[in-house]
Amino acid sequence: MRILVILFTIVFLTSCDQNKKMVATDLTPFQKKMNDDFKDASKSPLKSKDLKTFKGLDFFPYDSTLLVKAELKRTPNTEWFQMKTTTDRLSKERVFGVVTFEIKGESFQLNVYQGEELMQQEGFENYLFLPFMDNTNGSLSYGGGRYIDLDIPEGNTMEIDFNSAYNPYCAYNERFSCPIVPSANYLDLEIKAGVKAFVKE
Template sequence: MKTIYSLFFGIFLLLGCNQPKERLQGETEFQRNLNSEFKDASKSPLKKKDRRDFKALDFFKVDSAYVVQAAFRSTPDEKPFKMKTTTDRLPEYVKYGEVTFNLKGESFQLNVYRDLDLMNEEGFEDYLFLPFLDDTNGDESYGGGRYIDLKIPEGNSMTIDFNTAYNPYCAYNEKYSCPIVPRENYIDVEVRAGVKAF
């Protein structure tokens, strides 16, 4: 009887006393959320072998110099086009506007896009897609460029936080189909912010 009691008590301890959860790494909520997603087998783009030892993504140090106020100009007469991807898939996008901003003492302009399929999904009605290339690509950051998620502004300005720049999923796993950054969205400056190369 004593042995059975000990056995049940042992099982109770194992089930009832969970190990303290490992604190998610990251300087900001954006970094912690991204690391959480990459750890989660149901959401992670990582291959199983990479996820097994995954602790955290490598980020540039958060820097307020890469949080910029941009002038926004909508481009309502643009025609939809099929954006090239890393596979044969050709999703339909439309150029929604242009953002102009100063970074490192220079002025730059980038296009922002809307995914015509995604805009009909709940929660994505005001989503804007900002893919960009910069002078860190292929060295400190992913060679194919990075993405930033934005929302349609109410006025003619918006904040762009390059600290939230992230890699397309195909940077981690070739099974994904990722939009290729349009060449006109290259800025001739090092954007040492956001996610680094994997």
């Protein structure tokens, strides 16, 4: 009888450990949507040979400390400029404002951009573009930096979730033309959140 109790206890503990692992690997809505889009041949930036073996993107574990509240200082008089891309194409952008926020007690700021062509498209009237680089680039994350999508807030505060940082499409396929992250948008720390570097199977 004692042996049965011990065996039951071992099975129960093993089952609990497996359940913990399943919970730990649960995808956030952002991560699930990213994977669904990448698996969809009509949306995916992957090359056909990579799409055949694609099982899912590699994400950093969700980090609630990297969901930050930022102060937005709008810069309404900034001039439009031609942002360089990974191809010969130039993207007409302007600095919409500067966001200031804290990570681990240290203050940082980044420029948020607005694209002239994109803001004229339906559904993107309030879209803001936040490209950034950090100290994970080239090792844990894509060497060219990552992007975050934002919306113009009603007031002067906004949430920035670095867990939703994603790679530009040119990280998966060089035929895409991707804006190059301006040097002003470098963060001197490791942002271990969002999508990791893409490793081909």
